[in-house]
Amino acid sequence: MKKSFRKTVISKWQLLVMFLVPLIWYIVFCYVPMYGIQLAFRNYNPRLGYLDSPWVGLRYFQQFFSSYYNRDIIWNTVSISLYSILFGFPMPILLAIILNELPGIHFKKILQNLTYVPHFISTVVLCGMLYLFLSPQYGVLNTFLNFLGVESVGFLESNKYFKAVYVLSDIWQESGWNSVIYIAALAGIDPELYEAAKIDGAGRLKRIIHVSLPGITPTIVTLLILRIGQVMTIGFEKAYLLQNDLNIRSSEIISTLVYKQGILQGNYGYATAVGLFNSVINLTLIILTNKICKKYFEISLW
């Protein structure tokens, strides 16, 4: 008895030592930065450090909200995200249902694997492809438009099309990959339910609406909560890489502003404040959606 007790202590000790490495990582790269958020309220001076730099209160927040660009930037961030949710979120679900209904296993496999491919392409390459395809002089899309008798459009050289390009290319790149989870959820639905619906006289479409969709609703809701919690986190990389002087009014988003102000210009306090505004909204949204979903769908993340 004694021996085994000692053994448990030893083995727990091993578990704790193992966890030490990730714990230190979490502290250094996640929790120290959270402590560093106070920079948003201080005029940071590297020589004085976090605690001794002078306190400036809400100055940076006031500066951001009184800037001429803040409305544009907040709107760009939110609208790109809302369009992505509105048009992009249903796509993987539709794709999964279509794949599920496809007769013929081979074509299904090919289509499924093919739609994953764009996910593995880097953002830089995707943006490179967009510039090549959408170029007003040589781009293949404009060549096609000319063929149809439409004049060339500078898709990336205007404020008008930036968001559409952003959202559509996102749909192209991620729908296949994001459908994996729905495909797996559809595979988990009891086949007897389909049989029962069939006996009751439900056609294919009715079976999709009354069996497939309810079967994957928990997955949909869970992913939707996660997605809404990220309404204000849109990929820095893609927006930054697609940006140019001609589309800047619709392509500048919070994270690109934080990068330019903080990393490029060294306005650490201001950039941290803008970033903090962003993360607080995200946190609030995810808590709210989770609450709502808990109440109405009885599904919650925690």
Added chain:
Amino acid sequence: MKKSLNDRVFDAVIIVISVLILLMVAYPLYFVIIASFSKPEAVLAGKLTFLPVGFNLKSYQMVLQEAKIWRGYRNTILYTVLGTVINLFVTTLCAYPLSRKDMPCRTFLTFVASFTMLFGGGMIPVYLVVKNIGITDSIWAMVIPNALNTYNMLVMKNYFQSSIPGELQEAAAIDGCSHVQTLLKVVLPLSKSILAVITLFYAVQHWNAFFNAIIYLRDESLYPLQIILREILLQNSLEAVGGDLTGMYEKVMQGETMKYALIIVASVPILIFYPFVQKHFTKGIMVGAVKG
């Protein structure tokens, strides 16, 4: 059983939609391939549709001639291999203890890890930490700040909990296995599918990493492939194009199709990796992902 007319119409509609999706996804990729083998004049004049025009390998030769592409390639391979090894090591060390019921403070520590998915310091505070530790402008800036991905870690933890019988781990403990031995000899050998999937996730992330590089690296000799790609694809800077004026026009033209070849050269390594992992895919991802 014979299909009814309705069912056959339904099938036909589904097939038509699927073919359209197939074309929309595949055509841009296919176009990149044929353009990389075609004459620049044909590509720029929009003469390409389904087959290469004026088949040649000049674009690939041009890619081979750019020294900075190869330097970037070498760096990216180094970051990907080293980074993925570190990722797997740290992720396992985090996921295994948290998957054990006898881990002290398990709920609290899981919260400590999960909370970082909801809230974080943001770009600047993280940047300052990395800067203060003194690893900017070094290979470590590319592998340490992202040594762990909480989502991947939770997927692995859930896999350990749900797919490896607790009795097996207990039996190992009774046979005198320490935790380290149980992890190495029982848990990990049974987790091949999740390890394959998570390796893929991390490797893709490192191969495609751009953000860390533009934030932390100033020294050009450390630039990974993605930074070089950006210079060439998006900022049109080519060493081979500058310099002597003879054949300048041709080089500029070739430079345009060379971009297509470069896209292929940069993306193929990570794409050929995928089919090997694919069979583990659904199994590995489903277990952890549904409820995090």
